[in-house]
Amino acid sequence: MPPSERSPLLDGDAQSDSVLHRIKVLVAAEGEPSWTDSYRFFLFGSYLNVFLLFVPLSVISHTLNWDAALRFSFSFIAIIPLAKLLGEATEQMSAKLGQTLAGLLNASFGNAVEIIVGIAALLQGEMRIVQTSMLGSILSNLLLVLGCSFLAAGFKFQESNFQVTAAQASSSLMTLACITLIIPAAYHTTILPKDAQDRLSSFLAGESEIDSGLLVISRGTALLLLGVYIAYLYFQLKSHSYLFEAPEGEADEPRMSVVAAGVALLLTTVVTSFCADYLVASIEETADRYHIPKPFIGLILLPIVANAAEHVTSVWMAMKGQMELTIGICVGSSIQIATFVIPLLVIVGWIAGPGHELTLFFANFETITLFTSVFLVHTLIQDGKSNYMEGLMLVTLYLVIALAFWVV
Secondary structure: OOHHHOOHHHHHHHHHHHHHHHHHHHHOOOOOOOHHHHHHHHHHOOHHHHHHHHHHHHHHHHHOOOOHHHHHHHHHHHHHHHHHHHHHHHHHHHHHHOHHHHHHHHHHHOOHHHHHHHHHHHHOOOHHHHHHHHHHHHHHHHHHHHHHHHHHHHHHOOOEEOOHHHHHHHHHHHHHHHHHHHHHHHHHHHHOOHHHHHHHHHHHOOOOOOOHHHHHHHHHHHHHHHHHHHHHHHHHHHHOHHHHOOOOOOOOOOOOOHHHHHHHHHHHHHHHHHHHHHHHHHHHHHHHHHOOOHHHHHHHHHHHHHOHHHHHHHHHHHHOOOHHHHHHHHHHHHHHHHHHHHHHHHHHHHHHOOOOOOOOOOOHHHHHHHHHHHHHHHHHOOOOEEOHHHHHHHHHHHHHHHHHHHHO
């Protein structure tokens, strides 16, 4: 039809059809599962989702102010399936969006539970819970999850191999992050005057202001670590991505559309934030009433819940012989905690103001525990091979640390 004979009405209809088509492609691209199929898989694809029943129980127990042990237990159990759903939604989005964007998504949401629990505890002034839960997340990934993965692979294969250069680069960055935690501890022990040390101890107990020098060191280091983390993402996803590529395998067919997975990710994050807030609010009363050491709760119990998704995925990948993915999940998640989540929490505390300041000073016992754990992992992955004995060593060290923090 010549331009002079076109009808504006027809042009409007054509534009409307074009817009509707674009929306349709965005919501459910051709070949992608429908929204119904996506959410059927998301909600009923795992027996673990039965524990989602504890989400309303967590809300009800908190609203009606039930016994602290019930509030803690319901919120604790509710976060387990939520962590699995967060991992599932991220994985489904990653399947369609490519390696670079998938890496950014995993960086943002892979440790969503740790970030949510950490911010909730920070805003409630629970500095020790923040520090021990972050440290516990690192130790859980490096020792428990990686150890169980090596054990599972060792029972199926006599020896497993992985890309040694990538593993060494990751473990070296983890060592750098560990060293940055030693420097504030050294400053506190050797440079800080005795009266300032007393003020710092009082601050950690929530009683007074913190030393300004330690705040400067912590905030400056946090900004530098965030810069290093961004550089590591570029190194891993762009400039040296070939080092981190796993061998070609059968690609799993996506079970959710990209938009459905994104909406599910957002909603699950919101629900998790409420359960995490209820969990943190019940910790102190539960610890006092039932004589459970708060460091043990923060270091052992909370990270096991938060790392539920990584634990299941890592062991499953190891049993399939995909050790590059296993190393990436365990060591990569620890790097995210040490160089992204902890610095982020320091900055959030900085913005939140007095009473919420978080530093990178960890107690000497905790710093030594982290250093020995990173040293053992760095030693075991140097040769690019793993077996069940190495897994047993990692799990044993984790159990020793858990026992020590129960006593502490």
